[in-house]
Amino acid sequence: MDLSPTETQALVQKTARDYAERAILPRAAAIDASEAIPGDVVRGLGELGLLAVNVPVDLGGSGAGTVAYALAIQEVARACASTAVTMSVTNMVGEAIAHFGTAPQKSRYCPVLAQGDRGLGCFALSEPDAGSDPGAMKTTARRDGDAWVLRGNKQWISGGDAAAVIIVWARTGPIDAGTRGISCFLVPAGTRGLRVGKPEDKMGLRGSHTVALEFADCRVPADALLGRENEGFKVAMMALDGGRIGISSQAIGIARAALEESVRFAKDRRAFGVPIGDHQAIQWKLVDMQTEIDAARLLSLRAAWLKEQRRPFTREASMAKLFASEAAVRVCNDAVQIHGGYGYARDFAAERHLRDARVTTIYEGTSEIQRLVIARSALA
Ligand SMILES: Cc1cc2nc3c(=O)[nH]c(=O)nc-3n(C[C@H](O)[C@H](O)[C@H](O)COP(=O)(O)OP(=O)(O)OC[C@H]3O[C@@H](n4cnc5c(N)ncnc54)[C@H](O)[C@@H]3O)c2cc1C
Numbered sequence: 001m002d003l004s005p006t007e008t009q010a011l012v013q014k015t016a017r018d019y020a021e022r023a024i025l026p027r028a029a030a031i032d033a034s035e036a037i038p039g040d041v042v043r044g045l046g047e048l049g050l051l052a053v054n055v056p057v058d059l060g061g062s063g064a065g066t067v068a069y070a071l072a073i074q075e076v077a078r079a080c081a082s083t084a085v086t087m088s089v090t091n092m093v094g095e096a097i098a099h100f101g102t103a104p105q106k107s108r109y110c111p112v113l114a115q116g117d118r119g120l121g122c123f124a125l126s127e128p129d130a131g132s133d134p135g136a137m138k139t140t141a142r143r144d145g146d147a148w149v150l151r152g153n154k155q156w157i158s159g160g161d162a163a164a165v166i167i168v169w170a171r172t173g174p175i176d177a178g179t180r181g182i183s184c185f186l187v188p189a190g191t192r193g194l195r196v197g198k199p200e201d202k203m204g205l206r207g208s209h210t211v212a213l214e215f216a217d218c219r220v221p222a223d224a225l226l227g228r229e230n231e232g233f234k235v236a237m238m239a240l241d242g243g244r245i246g247i248s249s250q251a252i253g254i255a256r257a258a259l260e261e262s263v264r265f266a267k268d269r270r271a272f273g274v275p276i277g278d279h280q281a282i283q284w285k286l287v288d289m290q291t292e293i294d295a296a297r298l299l300s301l302r303a304a305w306l307k308e309q310r311r312p313f314t315r316e317a318s319m320a321k322l323f324a325s326e327a328a329v330r331v332c333n334d335a336v337q338i339h340g341g342y343g344y345a346r347d348f349a350a351e352r353h354l355r356d357a358r359v360t361t362i363y364e365g366t367s368e369i370q371r372l373v374i375a376r377s378a379l380a
Contacts, residue, residue: 003301009068015048016072020079028080031207032352035199037083039117045087046116050076055094060111066242070249070304074297077253078260081356082207084253086120088246089158093121093167096239097186100227105186112164119164119189123243124154124213125236131156132369134169134236135179139215141170146222148185150193150215156363160211161196163189167239168215173230184232185224193218204355241314242307243364244321248300251321251328251360252293258328258335258353259289265339265348282338289331296324315377322370325360332357 005013023044024031031037045051053069055061062068069091077084094113098106113121130136139152150170160166166187173181187194197212227235263286266277276282299320306313332354336343343350361367 005067005071008064009071012049012053012062012064012068013071013075016050016075017078019044019048019050020076024076024083025079028083029346029349029352031080031082032204033206033346035206035209037080037086037207041083042086042116042120045076045083046114049114050087051090051116051120052094052110052114053091055091055098055110055114059094059098059106060114061094061098066245066304066308067301070245070300073246073249074253074256077250078257079253080207081250081254081353082205084250085205085208086159088243088250089123090116090121092239092243092246093123093165095242096167096235097165097226099238100184100235101186102223104223105226109165109186120159120162122157122159122163122166123239124157124160124166124168126154126156128153128155128212132366135182135233137169137171137182139168139170141172141183141185143172143222144219147219148222148224150185150187150218150220152215154213154215156200156210157213158208158210158363160213161199161209165189166194166213167226167235168213169232169236170215172232177230179233181230182232182236183229184226184235185220186226187215187218187220187224191218191220203358204352205359206355240364241317244317244370245300245304245307245313247360247364248296248303248317248320248324251324251357252296252300254353254357254360255289255293255296255324255328255331258332258350258357259286259293261349261353262286262289262335262338265342269340276338285334285338289334292327292331296320296327299323315374318365318370318373321360321364322367322374325357326367328357328360329354 049062052061057063141148141150172183193216195214199209269276303316303320335350339350342348
């Protein structure tokens with residue numbers, strides 16, 4: 001068993017780390033405070049191939065695989081969680097189109113998403129009354145001649161106001177067909193009838209805008225269908241399996257940043273005449289943080305490796321996402337504690353890490369839903 005990265009994986013990791021340290025980390029606090037990711041940060045990700053790490057080269061991607069993708073997300077999240085989620089969703093959308101799209105859909109959207117300068121990817125599954133249970137969605141798509149007409153509301157859509165293209169799910173079959181009556185569509189930005197809401201006022205991840213989308217008789221041509229009619233739920237589930245590797249990597253990146261800053265602080269800050277790192281209570285916190293991060297990293301990279309080998313990875317992706325996100329919250333909470341009063345103030349990044357980490361146990365399937373997925377496989 002060899003846990004060392006391949007040459008390509010190491011190169012992508014280093015590229016992401018160098019760029020994140022140089023261009024993103026120094027601006028992370030400002031991205032949070034201003035609630036915006038500068039355009040040049042996103043363009044830079046595109047120029048380095050980081051918006052389409054696992055998309056084939058002939059579609060404008062890097063073709064570097066899922067492990068490289070996971071390593072890259074970790075590095076970017078270590079610098080800025082908001083930028084990492086933007087990168088993660090765009091990669092996920094590009095991959096889904098590359099996998100399920102027709103030749104014209106792939107050539108139209110994949111290169112645009114890979115570059116990022118004409119808009120990003122966005123994934124519109126959740127609704128105001130259907131989050132954990134997307135099979136209960138109410139958005140509909142009705143066939144009208146050579147077009148589909150979408151009607152309904154999506155909620156909590158990351159980057160919905162900066163999208164080049166939105167993957168949106170809608171009911172095309174009767175309600176009693178459940179998840180077998182759902183189809184998936186590609187809706188370009190600016191389509192008539194698509195209305196974008198104001199960004200939510202969130203606890204964390206403030207640089208990444210989360211918006212509601214309304215589809216008010218939004219008309220798209222017949223060839224906007226992604227995958228087969230009534231088989232869109234499969235597209236969503238496959239994309240989310242891969243997405244969970246992305247979110248576990250994001251959680252690990254945030255936790256790594258919190259740990260590194262805690263170690264620095266523990267060496268500098270003195271109490272009772274010694275650096276606080278000399279107190280065993282602080283040492284044990286640091287040890288637990290490091291151990292949980294390493295465990296999360298192994299789970300996440302195993303899921304990425306399985307996906308890359310085209311082997312089943314649904315359960316492993318859920319385990320990675322469950323453990324890494326819960327661990328990130330614990331690690332970031334301890335980081336605040338180690339920083340004492342300074343951990344509660346904006347002058348240090350610890351409080352931002354905790355706010356950013358908190359959502360990783362919620363989106364792309366809550367921890368409860370990951371447990372459901374894992375239980376299904378355990379009891380099969
Ligand atoms: C910042 C942010 C960004 C997001 N980005 C996107 C995006 O880009 N695209 C998108 O489609 N969605 C996105 N989401 C939505 C996210 O995926 C949902 O919020 C999440 O799936 C939970 O759905 P919900 O909020 O409706 O909660 P609910 O489904 O109402 O759940 C509420 C609580 O009940 C629990 N629960 C529900 N069902 C069960 C069960 N069967 N067993 C045990 N517990 C259960 C949940 O775990 C949770 O704790 C985003 C959310 C946030 C906060």
